[in-house]
Amino acid sequence: MAELGVMMMMLKDQVAEQGMFAVLQRIKDMNINAVEVSQIPMSEENTADLERAIAELGMTVGALSVALKPGPTATGDNLEEHFDKIVSDCRRLGTTYVRIGMLPLAAMSSKAACESWAAECEAAAQRLAAEGITLCYHNHHVDLAQFDGERIFDIVRRVAPSVGFEVDLHWVQRGGMAPLDMLEQYTGVCRIIHVKDFRVKPLPQEAIDALDAGDRVTFDRMFKDIVEFAEVGQGNMNWPALLPAAEKAGADFFFIEQDDTYGRDPFDCIADSRAYLASIGY
Incomplete structure (x- = not known):
């Protein structure tokens, strides 16, 4: 079964205010044992707290967020300037996945631009693979855009076969593709799944x-x-069907994520998602 965790982007303000270890303790108290780190600096202090949580709480750091190179959509470390640090962080934390959180804006503009970016990703992915690390990229709805009938998803898969996918099922739904179809068509490359629901108010x-x-x-x-x-469980996504399909597609991690909590405490939102997932066997 895929390991259930939380996307810590949701808790970046809490980490800044309370410290990484205190936040990880609260996550552990919700019966969540894995995290993905994004939009939080991989400083020595935060990395040491992650190490401590692994040793003392039994936490797993499933993935770290990186960028291919500096740019307006890049947050945190990037593979062009910080490759050795990223590898070192992964080794310290026992992490085998790093993920690019968003396709660069320029790569969305044309098929040639997307192919060029994907080729750079393939080179980075091969370099990381030599260190035992898998590079994944995370989608939004724009990744379902088509050039000459070929989705951005398909371009990346064709040009960068060494790159895994972090499939955000909410954004797949918003992009106009049935998530179950996505998981079936991309079986074998779906390494990480973002689990968040799609609500129509x-x-x-x-x-x-x-x-x-x-x-x-x-x-x-x-x-x-x-x-x-x-x-999770408060929208229209069919999770009892989606999560087994995601596991069949090859997912190792399910990360709870909610981009906007609309004024609610994100810990409360995570707790609600966790309770629902427990109710369906996760």
Whole structure:
């Protein structure tokens, strides 16, 4: 069974305020034993706290977030400038996956740009593989865009066969592809899964009032803006079918993630997601 964890991007403010180890203790107390580190500096202090959590709490650091090179979508260490540090961090923490959190904006603009970026990823992935580390990349809805009938996903798979996928099932759904179809078609390269739900909220009264007042622009904006990130089990995703399919597709980790908690304490959101996942056997 894939190991269940949490994407620590959700808790970056808490780490900054309370310290890494205190946050990891709270995660462990929710019966979650693995984490993926993103948008949190891999400073010596934070890395030492992760080591301590592995030794004292039995935590697993499933993946670290990296960028291919510096740029506007890069957060934290990048493989161009910090390769040796990234390898050292992985060895210290027993981590065998690093992940690129977002396709660079320039690589979204054309098929040639995407192919060029994917070729760079392939070179980086081969270099990491020699160190026993697998490079993955994480999708958003834009990765379902097509150039000449070929999805960005498919371009990356074709040009960079050494790169694994961190499949975010919410963004697959938002990109217009059935998540079960994605998992079936990408069996063998789905290494990590982001588990977050897709909620459609009720149409707010303000939208109806705007339409009644003749303000079609405001109504249209609010009507289109009713999709939310949701706690697992509080949206419309079919998790009892999706999670076994993800395991069949080769996933080693399921990371709970919610990009926006809409004012709720993220620990409460994680606890709700954890409780639901326990209720369906995870």
